[in-house]
Amino acid sequence: MYAIGERINGMFKSVGAAIREQNPDPIHELARKQLAAGAQALDVNVGPAAADPLAAIEWLVKAIRQVTDAPLAIDTTKPEVMRRGLELAGPGSIINSTKGQQEQLDIYLPMAVEHQASLIALTIDENGIPRDANGRGEIALRVVAAAMEKGLPPERLMIDAVILPVNVTQATPWHVLEAIRNVKLLSDPPPKTVLGLSNVSQGTTQRELLNRTYLVMALAAGLDAAILDVQDREMMEAMIAAEVLLNRAVYADDFVKAYRASAGR
Amino acid sequence: MPFEMPVEKWASAVNSVTIGATPAEGGTRTSVVTVGGDTSLPFLHFEGKTPHRPAIAMELLDVPPEEWPAPMAEAVADVCGDPAAWARKCVEQFGADLICLRLVGAHPDRRDRSPEECAETVKSVLKAVGVPLIIWGCGQADKDNEVMPRCSEVAAGENCLLGTATQDNYKTITAACMADGHKLITEAPLDINIQKQVNILVSEMGLDLSRIVIYQATGGLGYGMEYAYSIMERTRLAALSGDRMLAMPLLAQVGSECWKAKEARAEAPEWGLASERGVAWEATTATCFLHGGTHIFVMWHPRAAALLRETIDSLLTQED
Numbered sequence: 117m118y119a120i121g122e123r124i125n126g127m128f129k130s131v132g133a134a135i136r137e138q139n140p141d142p143i144h145e146l147a148r149k150q151l152a153a154g155a156q157a158l159d160v161n162v163g164p165a166a167a168d169p170l171a172a173i174e175w176l177v178k179a180i181r182q183v184t185d186a187p188l189a190i191d192t193t194k195p196e197v198m199r200r201g202l203e204l205a206g207p208g209s210i211i212n213s214t215k216g217q218q219e220q221l222d223i224y225l226p227m228a229v230e231h232q233a234s235l236i237a238l239t240i241d242e243n244g245i246p247r248d249a250n251g252r253g254e255i256a257l258r259v260v261a262a263a264m265e266k267g268l269p270p271e272r273l274m275i276d277a278v279i280l281p282v283n284v285t286q287a288t289p290w291h292v293l294e295a296i297r298n299v300k301l302l303s304d305p306p307p308k309t310v311l312g313l314s315n316v317s318q319g320t321t322q323r324e325l326l327n328r329t330y331l332v333m334a335l336a337a338g339l340d341a342a343i344l345d346v347q348d349r350e351m352m353e354a355m356i357a358a359e360v361l362l363n364r365a366v367y368a369d370d371f372v373k374a375y376r377a378s379a380g381r
Numbered sequence: 382m383p384f385e386m387p388v389e390k391w392a393s394a395v396n397s398v399t400i401g402a403t404p405a406e407g408g409t410r411t412s413v414v415t416v417g418g419d420t421s422l423p424f425l426h427f428e429g430k431t432p433h434r435p436a437i438a439m440e441l442l443d444v445p446p447e448e449w450p451a452p453m454a455e456a457v458a459d460v461c462g463d464p465a466a467w468a469r470k471c472v473e474q475f476g477a478d479l480i481c482l483r484l485v486g487a488h489p490d491r492r493d494r495s496p497e498e499c500a501e502t503v504k505s506v507l508k509a510v511g512v513p514l515i516i517w518g519c520g521q522a523d524k525d526n527e528v529m530p531r532c533s534e535v536a537a538g539e540n541c542l543l544g545t546a547t548q549d550n551y552k553t554i555t556a557a558c559m560a561d562g563h564k565l566i567t568e569a570p571l572d573i574n575i576q577k578q579v580n581i582l583v584s585e586m587g588l589d590l591s592r593i594v595i596y597q598a599t600g601g602l603g604y605g606m607e608y609a610y611s612i613m614e615r616t617r618l619a620a621l622s623g624d625r626m627l628a629m630p631l632l633a634q635v636g637s638e639c640w641k642a643k644e645a646r647a648e649a650p651e652w653g654l655a656s657e658r659g660v661a662w663e664a665t666t667a668t669c670f671l672h673g674g675t676h677i678f679v680m681w682h683p684r685a686a687a688l689l690r691e692t693i694d695s696l697l698t699q700e701d
Contacts, residue, residue: 271390366619366627368577377584378625 117355118157118341119379120189120210121150122314124180126163126172135162135172140179147183153346154379157210158184160201161191169197177204189236189343195223199231207232212343213276216241216255218262225266234272235263236310239295245278248287249294252277253302256295260302273307274341275299281318282326289316289330293337300338310341328354335362388428391621395419395676396591396628397433400479400564401513402540407562410539411511414478416594416676417630422617423674424696435671435693437686438479438515438679439471440636443494443502444486450646452659456683464502465509472510475683476690479542481515482506483637487528488519496531503532507539515542515566515679522550533557542566542677545596548579555583558592566632568596571605573612573619573627580626593629594677601638601645602666609633613673633670636681639663664688671696 123146126132134142147158158180162172169192180188181204189210190201202209213236214224221237228235237259239245239252246252256275263273277295280288292311300306311334317326328351331342335358346352356375359365368374397418402408414436421429445462446453460467464482471477482503486494503516516532518525530553533543537560544566546554551567558565567583569576576597584590595616600609613631620628639645644652645659652658663685667678671692680686 366577366615366624367574368581368626369574370578370581373585374577374581374624374626377581378623 117335117339117359118308118310119155119346119352119355120157120159120310120341120343121146121153121155121346122159122312122343123150123345123347124158124176125161125191126166127161128163132163132165135166135176138175140182143176143179144183147180147186150346151184151186153349154352154376155186155346156379157187157189159189159191159212159343160205162197169194170200173197173201174204177201181205195227198224199227202227202231202233209233210274211235213238214259216259221259221262221266225263225268228268228272229266234274234308235268236274236276237263238276238278240278245280247291249277249291249298252291252295253298256299256307257302260307263307264303270303270305270307274310275307276310276312279311279313279316279330281320282316282330283320284318289333293333296334296337296339308340309338310343311339313342313344324348324351327351331355332358335359386427389421391420391429393621393623393625393628394429395617395620395630396593398564398591398594398630400515400540400542402538402562406540408539409507409511410513412478412513413540414513414677419617419674421621422614423672431697433676434697435675436478436677437476437689437693438481438677439475439477439683439686440481440483440634440679440681441467441471441506442486443482443484443499444492450640450659451648452656453640453681455656465505468506468510471683472512475686477512477686479513479515479677480506480510481517481679483517484519484528484532486519487524488521489524490521491519493524494528496528499528500531500535504535507536513541514539515544515677517544517566518554522547526550526553529554530557533561533563536563537561540564542594544568546579546583548575548582551579551583552586555586555588559586559588564592564594566594566596567629568598571598571600571608571612573597573615576612576616577624577626580629584626590625590628594632595627595629596632596634599634599638599666599670601635601642602662602669603642603644604638606666606669610669610673613670613675617674630676631674632677632679633667633675634679635663635667635670636679636685639666639685640681660684660688668692 166172188205189212191212239255277292317323395417399415401410401413418432486492545568567579645662667689
């Protein structure tokens with residue numbers, strides 16, 4: 117599974133403070149720790165409170181680039197902030213994210229092609245988040261068709277079927293699993309699938325248990341990537357075991373060690 | 382609509398491994414062999430690169446064989462008591478890229494040759510030929526742990542390929558390999574899970590993964606060839622998908638495995654000419670493994686080796 121570390125996000129107090137004070141040390145540490153824990157890419161979000169998001173993303177990406185060349189997922193809803201982030205992060209970055217309506221796809225698909233980036237597309241459109249798997253599948257189909265038209269190859273398109281907190285809408289986790297399975301049938305080769313995993317447990321009291329259980333379920337449905345807390349060791353080991361049980365990695369007695377040695381290559 | 386070739390995109394590649402060291406590199410070899418580096422399934426030139434030619438090693442034994450099938454005797458009877466002369470014949474007449482010296486005489490049930498005697502044989506073969514050397518123990522773990530470090534030491538700097546490290550016996554040979562600058566063969570009994578585990582174990586001792594060649598045991602035609610092939614294929618797929626613990630080049634013991642088969646050895650006229658059958662057995666097995674992704678072939682009969690070389694040529698010249 118392609119693991120995208122979620123921790124460099126201005127919503128976290130320490131990150132928000134680091135951005136405000138332009139103190140790169142906490143950022144460097146988060147980058148290093150997440151990569152060591154198995155992240156293959158790092159999500160980068162300046163947070164809602166940043167006074168000047170353009171200046172904040174510039175500073176943040178530059179700070180991360182001082183310690184790693186790993187791909188960055190630029191996480192913003194503002195196209196100009198996205199563009200600046202991609203320019204500084206370089207080719208192989210990830211746009212996080214576009215929604216499914218045409219006016220957004222018209223902005224972000226060409227941006228992904230131009231910057232040799234992957235694109236995360238949420239199955240949300242002008243009508244909001246669909247209630248079930250079919251609604252998610254319809255938006256995904258529209259996105260896949262638009263990506264083909266604009267020349268973004270399916271392996272650089274990542275469909276996010278949008279998981280919601282289980283304590284808010286308990287039917288959604290199942291709908292999302294069904295949507296992941298269906299997305300894999302949309303094209304050949306199929307687009308990738310991704311989830312912002314931690315959302316499933318938002319506001320609950322057993323977050324880690326819910327996160328790792330749902331991750332394993334989603335992997336079994338065909339999930340390729342997740343934005344998640346890679347420093348949750350039990351969850352990462354559950355993911356590694358799932359990869360073996362799904363025959364995506366060759367078993368060896370020390371399969372956890374082997375996975376960790378191969379990740380982050 | 383024009384036909385579009387479906388092309389698989391892989392995340393990773395097989396490691397490249399070089400065996401042998403020239404004087405400039407601290408050894409005395411006149412040639413070196415590099416294998417691996419492939420970026421697709423074998424010989425899919427439209428999909429990826431096969432940057433290095435699969436290599437042919439010819440095997441010789443440190444003591445004369447106990448029982449030699451007639452076609453083998455015919456080919457090497459004049460030299461098989463003298464490893465140095467045997468090695469020269471393999472290189473000069475049969476065109477071997479490498480020599481695989483198998484120290485069967487060290488086995489307690491054979492001649493129980495001492496580490497010192499074995500090391501002398503290694504030295505004589507290194508002196509006789511300029512190609513890189515594979516040094517292979519007798520297969521008895523305790524004895525190999527005495528013999529291999531000494532043989533490794535006298536060949537220090539020659540960048541030989543030493544075999545083999547197994548799940549139950551890997552520490553001594555791995556340490557020798559690291560100390561004397563050689564490459565290592567890791568072995569598993571036709572079991573990809575154990576193969577991966579051995580590679581994890583030797584890498585934990587500090588041996589770089591780029592210094593390993595995999596030997597997954599070999600089944601000859603009629604004796605598990607298809608099974609060996611499927612493991613080779615699965616190993617290559619894992620390597621291309623980014624599994625660093627299985628990204629090593631593969632070696633196959635084709636000669637010794639094939640000539641064990643009664644179909645290859647027996648004087649049975651109803652099975653066809655005995656002079657051809659064993660050679661065909663060996664060449665057929667090798668060809669199958671070539672398609673399976675083997676990088677180093679340890680061969681016995683010069684005509685089987687020549688047939689394999691022709692097949693390699695034809696598969697490589699299709700590269701556009």
